[in-house]
Amino acid sequence: MVLILGRRLNREESGIRDSPATKRKVFEMDPKSLSGPEFFDFSSGSSHAESILQIFNEFRDSRLFTDVIICVEGREFPCHRAVLSACSSYFRAMFCNDHRESREMLVEINGIFAEAMDCFLQYVYTGKVKITTENVQYLFETSSLFQISVLRDACAKFLEEQLDPCNCLGIQRFADAHSLKTLFTKCRNFALQTFEDVSQHEEFLELGKDELIDYICSDELVISKEEMVFEAVMRWVYRAVELRRPVLHEILTHVRLPLLHPNYFVQTVEVDQLIQNSPECYQLLHEARRYHILGNEMMSPRTRPRRSTGYSEVIVVVGGCERVGGFNLPYTECYDPVTGEWKSLAKLPEFTKSEYAVCALRNDILVSGGRINSRDVWIYNSQLNIWIRVASLNKGRWRHKMAVLLGKVYVVGGYDGQNRLSSVECYDSFSNRWTEVAPLKEAVSSPAVTSCVGKLFVIGGGPDDNTCSDKVQSYDPDTNSWLLRATIPIAKRCITAVSLNNLIYVAGGLTKAIYCYDPIEDYWMHVQNTFSRQENCGMSVCNGKIYILGGRRENGEATDTILCYDPATGIITGVAAMPRPVSYHGCVTIHRYNEKGFKL
Numbered sequence: 001m002v003l004i005l006g007r008r009l010n011r012e013e014s015g016i017r018d019s020p021a022t023k024r025k026v027f028e029m030d031p032k033s034l035s036g037p038e039f040f041d042f043s044s045g046s047s048h049a050e051s052i053l054q055i056f057n058e059f060r061d062s063r064l065f066t067d068v069i070i071c072v073e074g075r076e077f078p079c080h081r082a083v084l085s086a087c088s089s090y091f092r093a094m095f096c097n098d099h100r101e102s103r104e105m106l107v108e109i110n111g112i113f114a115e116a117m118d119c120f121l122q123y124v125y126t127g128k129v130k131i132t133t134e135n136v137q138y139l140f141e142t143s144s145l146f147q148i149s150v151l152r153d154a155c156a157k158f159l160e161e162q163l164d165p166c167n168c169l170g171i172q173r174f175a176d177a178h179s180l181k182t183l184f185t186k187c188r189n190f191a192l193q194t195f196e197d198v199s200q201h202e203e204f205l206e207l208g209k210d211e212l213i214d215y216i217c218s219d220e221l222v223i224s225k226e227e228m229v230f231e232a233v234m235r236w237v238y239r240a241v242e243l244r245r246p247v248l249h250e251i252l253t254h255v256r257l258p259l260l261h262p263n264y265f266v267q268t269v270e271v272d273q274l275i276q277n278s279p280e281c282y283q284l285l286h287e288a289r290r291y292h293i294l295g296n297e298m299m300s301p302r303t304r305p306r307r308s309t310g311y312s313e314v315i316v317v318v319g320g321c322e323r324v325g326g327f328n329l330p331y332t333e334c335y336d337p338v339t340g341e342w343k344s345l346a347k348l349p350e351f352t353k354s355e356y357a358v359c360a361l362r363n364d365i366l367v368s369g370g371r372i373n374s375r376d377v378w379i380y381n382s383q384l385n386i387w388i389r390v391a392s393l394n395k396g397r398w399r400h401k402m403a404v405l406l407g408k409v410y411v412v413g414g415y416d417g418q419n420r421l422s423s424v425e426c427y428d429s430f431s432n433r434w435t436e437v438a439p440l441k442e443a444v445s446s447p448a449v450t451s452c453v454g455k456l457f458v459i460g461g462g463p464d465d466n467t468c469s470d471k472v473q474s475y476d477p478d479t480n481s482w483l484l485r486a487t488i489p490i491a492k493r494c495i496t497a498v499s500l501n502n503l504i505y506v507a508g509g510l511t512k513a514i515y516c517y518d519p520i521e522d523y524w525m526h527v528q529n530t531f532s533r534q535e536n537c538g539m540s541v542c543n544g545k546i547y548i549l550g551g552r553r554e555n556g557e558a559t560d561t562i563l564c565y566d567p568a569t570g571i572i573t574g575v576a577a578m579p580r581p582v583s584y585h586g587c588v589t590i591h592r593y594n595e596k597g598f599k600l
């Protein structure tokens with residue numbers, strides 16, 4: 001039966017006489033009256049391709065229609081050029097570009113395993129292959145050679161799912177060799193997060209020096225305590241001691257020896273024979289000893305805690321006021337530059353005072369003096385989160401500054417309501433006593449004060465109500481004497497200073513600049529501009545960068561801005577704002593334990 005869809009022509013219209021064909025029964029259908037489509041695209045879907053591929057695979061097994069033999073490690077694999085070319089651009093280039101192999105019946109391929117070729121052909125002819133821990137590496141390499149990206153990616157995905165402390169370093173090296181960036185990153189992150197387990201396995205001991213350093217220098221290394229890093233490093237060194245002894249010092253520069261427990265440092269690190277016989281390591285040991293005595297006064301990349309230990313470097317903002325003539329603030333709050341989070345600490349006692357001085361002693365915080373002529377001194381105990389009153393100053397003062405030098409606190413200059421002060425007092429926390437030391441050469445209030453290279457530096461300030469000083473006064477605790485050094489390029493008061501990497505950085509004083517002073521070479525330089533003019537700002541070093549917090553603008557209003565200056569790059573950026581505008585506040589950096597623990 002013939003089914004004709006469409007309008008039937010009359011015999012007269014067609015001019016065709018009756019014939020056997022025209023005498024057959026015909027359905028008449030008017031397209032205008034049809035409710036369905038006029039045509040139907042039929043497809044059997046992927047099943048058609050699969051059945052054809054299955055037949056080709058049967059042809060391959062029975063050597064039917066095969067037109068090429070691939071020889072690998074002496075084993076022959078009859079194949080169809082068309083199938084190989086359709087699946088692989090490698091074979092397409094081989095068979096379609098008039099290469100010698102396009103005319104030969106036997107093609108030999110070197111550099112792969114016969115078993116890998118067998119798995120590869122199974123995938124080519126069936127679209128399926130069983131990836132195992134035994135074949136994944138050579139199957140990956142084979143699929144890479146033949147440019148089958150889907151199979152290659154499947155092997156990489158399989159490797160990701162097999163990560164374990166015993167194999168992640170080997171897989172990472174494999175990923176690096178084959179430029180698998182995603183797999184490489186996942187291996188590295190896995191090893192960082194499981195370092196304590198990873199360091200116990202054979203692969204760890206076979207790391208190269210640079211690979212080891214890449215792990216132990218990371219702030220993201222997850223450990224319970226720094227002792228784990230030291231022990232892992234020493235196992236690595238002792239594995240091939242004669243070969244690795246020369247790089248011991250270089251490796252140990254990335255271990256945070258100052259953060260080791262003092263007992264462990266004395267009983268384990270200092271008595272190690274390899275370290276004792278390495279004079280290059282003495283400076284690292286000396287740095288750790290100094291940190292155990294001086295605490296946060298001494299900063300280096302090795303004194304910054306890894307966040308996985310639960311500790312982090314935070315900036316603590318103490319008190320201050322929101323505006324001129326406004327109320328003094330009682331708040332003590334810490335800021336974590338890594339997370340951007342603010343947390344409240346115990347409130348400052350007797351916060352009705354203003355223009356006091358603040359500094360960090362080891363991991364605690366001191367506040368002294370304040371308007372009007374206060375002699376009070378308080379210490380914030382960071383472990384207990386409480387304020388404790390300690391010995392009072394010998395002379396009441398405000399608009400003064402404090403700094404820590406070699407474990408002792410120095411109160412410098414200030415104002416007593418009538419005169420600028422040249423008086424300098426030194427506090428010994430062990431005896432809880434303030435003693436007078438040599439006075440300043442020039443009495444000033446609101447200077448910048450910091451310690452650097454074993455000396456105390458007093459920069460600028462106001463000698464009286466109407467003038468500002470450009471003098472730099474340097475105190476030597478060994479001789480108890482002051483010297484004048486190279487003058488700062490600007491004469492200002494209400495400025496702030498910090499020291500970092502044996503250099504002093506100064507900001508504030510309604511200047512739009514950061515200046516740097518080299519106390520060893522005794523010269524000043526301008527290093528960067530800030531975004532606005534401000535004075536009485538807070539300034540602190542945290543995680544190797546300098547933070548400038550708050551301050552008072554030219555119109556007298558306080559600001560809540562936070563600027564971050566990175567001396568390594570010379571770049572200054574604005575970061576998260578403070579909880580409120582504030583000026584005349586204190587800013588110090590301490591290590592604080594995160595009660596919530598470390599989150600991966």
